[in-house]
Amino acid sequence: MDKRWNLDALYTGFDSPEFAGDCKKLDAKNEEYENFANTLSKSSDILEILRKYVSLKSEITALTSRLLSFASLSFSTDTNNTKANSYIESVSVKQNRTSLSDVKFIKWLAASGFEPKTLRGTDIEDCIFHFEELITKGRHILDDQTEQIISNLKLVGSSSWMNLHNVLISSLTGKISTADGRIEIKPISQIRAMAYSEDAEMRKKAYESEIRAYRKVEKAAAACINAIKGESIILARMRGYSSVLEMVLTKNRMNKSIIDTMFSAIKEYLPCFRAYYKKKAKMLGLSGSLPFYDLFAPVTTKAQSNFTYEEAADFIVKKFATFSRKLSDFARNAFDSNWIDSEIRPGKVGGAFCENIFSISQSRILANFGGSYNDVTTIAHELGHAFHGHCLSKNLILNTSYPSPLAETASIFCETIINQAALKEADKETKLALLESEISSAGQVIVDIYSRYLFETALFKAREEAPLSPEQLSEEMTKAQIEAYGDGLDEQVLHPYLWLIKPHYYNPDWNFYNFPYAFGLLFAKGLYAKYTETGSSFTEKYEFLLSETGKRSVTDVAKIVDVDLNDINFWKNSLELIKEDITKFLDL
Numbered sequence: 118m119d120k121r122w123n124l125d126a127l128y129t130g131f132d133s134p135e136f137a138g139d140c141k142k143l144d145a146k147n148e149e150y151e152n153f154a155n156t157l158s159k160s161s162d163i164l165e166i167l168r169k170y171v172s173l174k175s176e177i178t179a180l181t182s183r184l185l186s187f188a189s190l191s192f193s194t195d196t197n198n199t200k201a202n203s204y205i206e207s208v209s210v211k212q213n214r215t216s217l218s219d220v221k222f223i224k225w226l227a228a229s230g231f232e233p234k235t236l237r238g239t240d241i242e243d244c245i246f247h248f249e250e251l252i253t254k255g256r257h258i259l260d261d262q263t264e265q266i267i268s269n270l271k272l273v274g275s276s277s278w279m280n281l282h283n284v285l286i287s288s289l290t291g292k293i294s295t296a297d298g299r300i301e302i303k304p305i306s307q308i309r310a311m312a313y314s315e316d317a318e319m320r321k322k323a324y325e326s327e328i329r330a331y332r333k334v335e336k337a338a339a340a341c342i343n344a345i346k347g348e349s350i351i352l353a354r355m356r357g358y359s360s361v362l363e364m365v366l367t368k369n370r371m372n373k374s375i376i377d378t379m380f381s382a383i384k385e386y387l388p389c390f391r392a393y394y395k396k397k398a399k400m401l402g403l404s405g406s407l408p409f410y411d412l413f414a415p416v417t418t419k420a421q422s423n424f425t426y427e428e429a430a431d432f433i434v435k436k437f438a439t440f441s442r443k444l445s446d447f448a449r450n451a452f453d454s455n456w457i458d459s460e461i462r463p464g465k466v467g468g469a470f471c472e473n474i475f476s477i478s479q480s481r482i483l484a485n486f487g488g489s490y491n492d493v494t495t496i497a498h499e500l501g502h503a504f505h506g507h508c509l510s511k512n513l514i515l516n517t518s519y520p521s522p523l524a525e526t527a528s529i530f531c532e533t534i535i536n537q538a539a540l541k542e543a544d545k546e547t548k549l550a551l552l553e554s555e556i557s558s559a560g561q562v563i564v565d566i567y568s569r570y571l572f573e574t575a576l577f578k579a580r581e582e583a584p585l586s587p588e589q590l591s592e593e594m595t596k597a598q599i600e601a602y603g604d605g606l607d608e609q610v611l612h613p614y615l616w617l618i619k620p621h622y623y624n625p626d627w628n629f630y631n632f633p634y635a636f637g638l639l640f641a642k643g644l645y646a647k648y649t650e651t652g653s654s655f656t657e658k659y660e661f662l663l664s665e666t667g668k669r670s671v672t673d674v675a676k677i678v679d680v681d682l683n684d685i686n687f688w689k690n691s692l693e694l695i696k697e698d699i700t701k702f703l704d705l
């Protein structure tokens with residue numbers, strides 16, 4: 118078991134004949150695909166055309182992902198690797214080349230009047246959902262010239278506004294006084310990080326400094342957000358969506374009734390979270406309610422347990438076995454076959470991620486393992502993503518991409534297995550720390566996400582009429598926070614400027630980058646609740662569910678485990694699990 122991953126299953130190097138061969142092959146396939154897309158006609162045999170599309174598109178997707186994965190994985194462990202960097206760029210260019218052909222094919226398919234359900238019983242029956250989705254997409258694509266204008270203007274429109282926001286934030290600094298009375302100027306990211314400090318005075322000072330800093334750029338940031346959201350509104354309308362939210366929901370393969378039901382359930386459980394925030398205020402020795410600057414304050418001594426990498430691997434494999442042998446064997450194999458790069462070393466990117474490489478039915482996980490319990494759950498989380506990939510890999514590569522609400526199902530499920538097992542074994546002190554960290558992050562995903570959803574809904578509604586001033590934006594943000602946090606937070610000390618600092622509001626392709634997270638957490642928890650109810654018979658259904666996430670709507674994926682997403686009780690059951698944790702925490 119190495120602490121560095123082995124990429125030989127992809128390629129032995131950029132200079133290998135296989136790598137060069139696949140680059141050439143991709144070019145040839147791209148050309149073939151272009152010819153195919155340029156010669157589509159109504160008169161031809163549609164089944165033959167669809168077969169050809171499936172075969173060409175599958176080959177191109179497999180080749181692209183294999184080449185791109187090798188380049189980007191090589192780069193992620195060695196960011197000085199210029200060769201890797203230049204291949205990321207050149208393969209991405211090849212990838213972009215196919216998108217024009219994709220659009221031609223999609224428009225041809227949408228105009229053909231073809232009914233994908235008629236593919237039942239054929240050799241490409243498995244692609245019915247894929248074609249249905251393409252047809253829906255096709256209905257929202259405009260004529261070639263308009264699409265061309267839009268993509269050109271987006272570069273100088275929303276993309277430029279996003280860049281401006283990046284520049285504003287990355288160069289923003291705040292003043293903060295040190296313990297010996299000096300004034301220091303620090304980047305805003307450093308000041309924000311002080312929210313996690315053990316020193317109460319420092320947290321308060323950092324918050325005040327942060328708010329002062331935002332005032333310097335609020336007018337410019339408001340201009341950015343108004344432009345970006347304004348563009349989204351125009352584009353959604355032009356493409357025939359009733360709203361930006363509908364556009365996002367379509368992309369996420371779900372309908373609005375699901376999020377309405379989910380948020381109704383969340384609203385009912387807000388008082389539990391508020392009780393936790395009130396308790397936190399007490400634990401910090403405050404007489405009133407919790408000010409925003411103490412939201413992330415540490416209140417327990419961190420779980421100190423130290424794991425070697427080998428111990429972490431054994432721990433994960435053993436705990437996964439309590440759920441299923443298959444999951445446990447899968448994890449063992451990932452460790453033993455060196456799929457995981459866990460070592461901390463210079464030149465490597467921070468954080469953690471998992472990349473599923475369907476062309477070789479394997480995954481690679483990057484982590485920076487320092488030995489804390491948190492590092493163990495991170496690897497378990499990423500192994501969940503890998504297991505999801507493993508279940509999906511039985512499918513055609515065209516049926517392996519899943520929407521963001523389902524992206525965290527397997528990862529959170531694995532994390533839950535580990536956390537539940539750790540809680541059982543922990544002493545009182547550790548239990549308190551584990552619970553606090555669970556509840557605090559659940560609070561972010563449930564309560565804070567709810568406030569962001571409320572804010573973004575209000576923002577789009579107001580932006581339909583006119584641009585919003587910085588004061589209006591801050592007012593909407595505060596209103597949303599009051600509705601979500603209620604008396605859990607001090608109404609006088611909220612964070613009116615989260616609209617300015619959260620980068621996702623400024624990415625034109627990330628509208629409503631919030632509800633999928635609440636969905637993901639509660640869906641995974643709900644599945645875990647089902648598992649504890651039904652026991653080992655659940656595991657097979659669970660694996661089947663994961664394998665189907667690339668070729669069904671979110672509603673139909675849930676139906677596999679007899680879950681009705683429009684039934685509020687499903688969501689309440691998930692929230693009940695968090696409530697139990699909160700109750701345990703309050704009792705301790």
Ligand SMILES: [Zn+2]
Nearest residue numbers: 498502525528
């Ligand atoms: Zn994840």
